[in-house]
Amino acid sequence: MRLGLVIDLDVCVGCHACAIACKEWNASGTIGPLSDYQPYGAEPSGVWFNRIRHFEMDEYPNNKTINFPMSCNHCEDADCVTVCPTGASYKRAEDGIVLVDQDKCMGCNYCSWACPYGARELDRSSGTMKKCTLCVDRIYDQNLPVEERQPSCVLTCPAHARMFGDFDDPDSAVSRVVRERGGYGLMPELNYNPTNQYLPPRRKPVIEIDTQPKGGLKESIKQFANRLVRR
Amino acid sequence: MHPAFSVIFFTVASGAGFGLFSLLFIADTFKLGGGFSQDQLVAGGLMAMGLVVFGLLSSTFHLANPKNAWRAFSRFRTSWLSREGVFAMVFMPLALIYLASIMFDAPGWLRETSGFLTAVLAWITVFSTGMIYACLKTIRQWNTPLVPANYLALGYASGSLLLLLGAVIAGLDTTPYIAMSALIVSIAAVLKAIYYFWIRSPGLSPTINTATGLTRAGVKLLDTGHTHGTFLTQEFGFKLARKKAGLLKLLVFVIGFGVPGLMLVWVFNQQGGQLAAVVAAVAGLAGAAMERWLFFAEARHVVNLYHGAQRC
Numbered sequence: 375m376r377l378g379l380v381i382d383l384d385v386c387v388g389c390h391a392c393a394i395a396c397k398e399w400n401a402s403g404t405i406g407p408l409s410d411y412q413p414y415g416a417e418p419s420g421v422w423f424n425r426i427r428h429f430e431m432d433e434y435p436n437n438k439t440i441n442f443p444m445s446c447n448h449c450e451d452a453d454c455v456t457v458c459p460t461g462a463s464y465k466r467a468e469d470g471i472v473l474v475d476q477d478k479c480m481g482c483n484y485c486s487w488a489c490p491y492g493a494r495e496l497d498r499s500s501g502t503m504k505k506c507t508l509c510v511d512r513i514y515d516q517n518l519p520v521e522e523r524q525p526s527c528v529l530t531c532p533a534h535a536r537m538f539g540d541f542d543d544p545d546s547a548v549s550r551v552v553r554e555r556g557g558y559g560l561m562p563e564l565n566y567n568p569t570n571q572y573l574p575p576r577r578k579p580v581i582e583i584d585t586q587p588k589g590g591l592k593e594s595i596k597q598f599a600n601r602l603v604r605r
Numbered sequence: 606m607h608p609a610f611s612v613i614f615f616t617v618a619s620g621a622g623f624g625l626f627s628l629l630f631i632a633d634t635f636k637l638g639g640g641f642s643q644d645q646l647v648a649g650g651l652m653a654m655g656l657v658v659f660g661l662l663s664s665t666f667h668l669a670n671p672k673n674a675w676r677a678f679s680r681f682r683t684s685w686l687s688r689e690g691v692f693a694m695v696f697m698p699l700a701l702i703y704l705a706s707i708m709f710d711a712p713g714w715l716r717e718t719s720g721f722l723t724a725v726l727a728w729i730t731v732f733s734t735g736m737i738y739a740c741l742k743t744i745r746q747w748n749t750p751l752v753p754a755n756y757l758a759l760g761y762a763s764g765s766l767l768l769l770l771g772a773v774i775a776g777l778d779t780t781p782y783i784a785m786s787a788l789i790v791s792i793a794a795v796l797k798a799i800y801y802f803w804i805r806s807p808g809l810s811p812t813i814n815t816a817t818g819l820t821r822a823g824v825k826l827l828d829t830g831h832t833h834g835t836f837l838t839q840e841f842g843f844k845l846a847r848k849k850a851g852l853l854k855l856l857v858f859v860i861g862f863g864v865p866g867l868m869l870v871w872v873f874n875q876q877g878g879q880l881a882a883v884v885a886a887v888a889g890l891a892g893a894a895m896e897r898w899l900f901f902a903e904a905r906h907v908v909n910l911y912h913g914a915q916r917c
Contacts, residue, residue, distance in 0.1 A: 390830070417833040417834070418832050418833050419831075419832075419833050419834055419835055419836075421836070422835070425830055425831065425835075426830045427826065427828065427829055427830050427911050427912075428826070428827040428828040428830060429813075429817055429819070429824050429825065429826055429827060430824070430825050430826075430827050431819050431821075431822050431823070431824050432821075432822035432823060433822075433823065436822070439827065440817070440819060440824075442817060442911075444911065453741075453742065453743075456683045456684065457683070457684050457685070457686065457740070457741075458680060458684060459676075459677040459678075459679070459680050459684040459686040459687035459690065460673060460676035460677050460679060460680065460687075461676065461679050461680050462673075462676070477673075478673060478676055479670060479673060480668050480669075480670050480671065480672075480673035480674050480676060480677060481668050481669025481670035481671075481673075482667070482668050482669075482677070482686070483667075483669075483840060484684075484686055484737075486836070486837075486840060487606075487741055487743065487744070487840075487906065488741055488742075488743060489743070489908075490742070490743045490811070490816075490906075490907045490908065491908070491911075492837045492841075492908035492911055495835070495836040495837065496669055496836050496840075498669065500670070501668075501669035501670030502669070502670055558818045559818075560815075560816060560817070560818055561811050561815050561816050561907065562815070563809070563811060563815055564742050564743070564811065564907070565742075566742075572818055574818065574819070575819075
């Protein structure tokens with residue numbers, strides 16, 4: 375199994391609900407707490423597994439705002455695991471989820487240096503590295519109804535911009551949608567082979583903005599007359 | 606990258622310590638300048654080990670959870686950080702065997718073998734320190750073989766200047782020590798110059814387009830999505846003005862390589878005496894510390910592409 379997420383950039387509205395749901399679930403989950411520093415102070419900061427950035431692509435009039443949620447990509451070739459000196463970072467053989475053993479981590483930050491996606495954040499209160507668990511304490515929970523055995527971010531997304539599934543299964547919903555929509559991983563040139571895939575925004579028809587006829591002498595006189603009448 | 610003082614101190618001190626110890630072995634083997642006495646060799650060796658130990662201890666100050674530091678020896682097969690720790694730990698007993706065989710007049714083969722192995726391990730350890738940074742594909746300025754080469758050259762340059770100081774204090778013929786220092790310091794200066802030249806060109810680095818996968822048009826950041834700084838901006842967001850970086854590079858060359866070179870001439874001409882050798886060693890170490898600060902400050906992690914950088 376190779377579990378991961380598909381994020382549809384055409385659909386994401388940038389509401390940050392996935393990040394909030396992630397924080398809500400994981401603050402009390404197996405990796406939690408996710409500490410906040412000065413949450414109501416002048417400089418609020420804290421640990422998040424999921425962050426949403428907002429980009430703009432192209433120039434006016436073809437510009438488009440792209441809301442860009444990012445969490446751990448659970449890479450196939452995860453350097454964060456290779457460089458870890460304590461063995462706290464590991465990738466599960468059975469489903470490819472990358473996790474940090476909180477009892478082994480010494481907080482050297484080295485894995486966060488190796489991660490190109492900024493998926494790992496040090497928790498100052500515990501002194502350990504924390505990261506997206508793909509809600510490993512949810513997706514296998516037999517006490518939950520089957521349809522709820524998904525990561526918190528996927529369940530909460532109001533726009534259905536997030537999907538969860540097994541990329542090793544060619545017939546899974548995530549594999550199919552990646553095939554059909556041309557899904558891609560981020561920064562392929564670094565060869566981390568990220569599992570999470572992003573669906574590109576669909577091409578929209580170009581909107582003509584300068585449809586007014588050029589005018590000429592007759593048109594100019596007409597406009598001048600109109601202005602006079604209005605006065 | 607955020608330049609952490611503990612890591613700068615660690616790499617400079619341990620590099621100088623490992624360099625000093627290996628060169629001390631060479632000085633002992635070839636009896637350079639008449640050769641140090643037994644006591645002087647042991648004192649120098651212990652000083653070198655002291656630098657290494659202080660460095661290693663200071664490196665634990667940047668750990669957020671040092672109680673698990675002992676686990677860092679466990680991933681020797683994959684992690685350069687783990688390898689560095691293991692090699693440094695193997696270096697210690699071997700270095701003690703070498704110093705003991707000097708002190709207690711052990712047979713020559715034991716003294717030479719343990720000394721040689723210690724020198725090799727010192728070399729491997731400094732190489733591993735460099736590889737900790739050089740193996741990261743996420744930082745273009747670090748992902749080059751010049752990084753371990755710079756670490757080795759600078760460690761040995763500061764070690765050779767410390768050894769020269771020792772030779773001056775011990776009253777040995779300083780000519781071979783001056784020649785050794787001059788050679789290693791110039792190699793370090795040349796390698797550093799190549800490095801600064803190399804990192805100037807952007808090369809094939811990721812851009813904001815490959816980072817977002819939006820390659821069909823220009824992309825710019827509208828909002829980072831956080832109110833105040835995050836772990837990522839603290840750790841990777843450090844920015845250094847290009848003008849200031851240029852000035853600091855000039856200072857690295859003047860203080861780290863120029864001043865020691867001039868002092869070598871003074872020592873050779875028997876001017877300034879011990880003070881010249883002290884100035885050479887202090888300037889060499891100060892230059893190495895500045896170089897190390899710049900090494901971190903100039904490194905641009907690709908995660909900055911998600912915080913507004915167009916390329917890294």
